[in-house]
Amino acid sequence: MQPIFDSFGPARSLNGLQVLLCLIFAFLSSSLLAVVYRRTHTGFSYSRSYLQTIVLASVVSCIMIIAIGNNLARGLGILGALALIRFRTPIRDPRDIIFLFASLAVGIAAGAQVFMVCIVGTAFFSLTAYYLHWSPFSSRRSFEGLLRFTAPSGNRIEHDLKDIFQQFTQSAELVSLREGPQGEFLEYAYQVRLIDPTFKTDLVSSVESMELLSEVSLIMQRSTVEI
Numbered sequence: 001m002q003p004i005f006d007s008f009g010p011a012r013s014l015n016g017l018q019v020l021l022c023l024i025f026a027f028l029s030s031s032l033l034a035v036v037y038r039r040t041h042t043g044f045s046y047s048r049s050y051l052q053t054i055v056l057a058s059v060v061s062c063i064m065i066i067a068i069g070n071n072l073a074r075g076l077g078i079l080g081a082l083a084l085i086r087f088r089t090p091i092r093d094p095r096d097i098i099f100l101f102a103s104l105a106v107g108i109a110a111g112a113q114v115f116m117v118c119i120v121g122t123a124f125f126s127l128t129a130y131y132l133h134w135s136p137f138s139s140r141r142s143f144e145g146l147l148r149f150t151a152p153s154g155n156r157i158e159h160d161l162k163d164i165f166q167q168f169t170q171s172a173e174l175v176s177l178r179e180g181p182q183g184e185f186l187e188y189a190y191q192v193r194l195i196d197p198t199f200k201t202d203l204v205s206s207v208e209s210m211e212l213l214s215e216v217s218l219i220m221q222r223s224t225v226e227i
Contacts, residue, residue, distance in 0.1 A: 030058030058107035065111025
């Protein structure tokens, strides 16, 4: 009668060269993911430690899959040990989580020696990330901003502003209008969507060139803000 643990399957045994090959595939694939993440990141800054995490997570998952092999008992033991670990570092952007999952996935594929899945999966994920980064609908919010300025009370500026907005923006909506100190000035705030992000300086210069307007500023909006 065979031992009960034989029913769980024996651990897969790899030689040193095979283990090294798996780790190299995991490292190269996750490094490509890190490069794609850095080039397509649209926040104000990116975390150096997060880029290293993408690469290291893939290597660690590869080691785990090699260690587990096809032994179910060993896999359950490793899962139980990992359940004791608690990661309390917050990840604000869901996109960062997806890149981390992709890193784990290619590491698992490399550890399981499914190298074609590792290569094709990494390439397809990278191309998809680049497509979403450069596609029109993904960059919509980067064209939006809040235009602020002040003007003396009783002046009609809407007509001149309309001409400027038609030249540089797709749309412009008045979102705030309030009186300044002693009611001598009005403070305007317009939500604008630029035709092209390079028009920021031209828009501000055109508004500043209007008579009696002052304190002109344009704050571009971002989908995520890192602190």
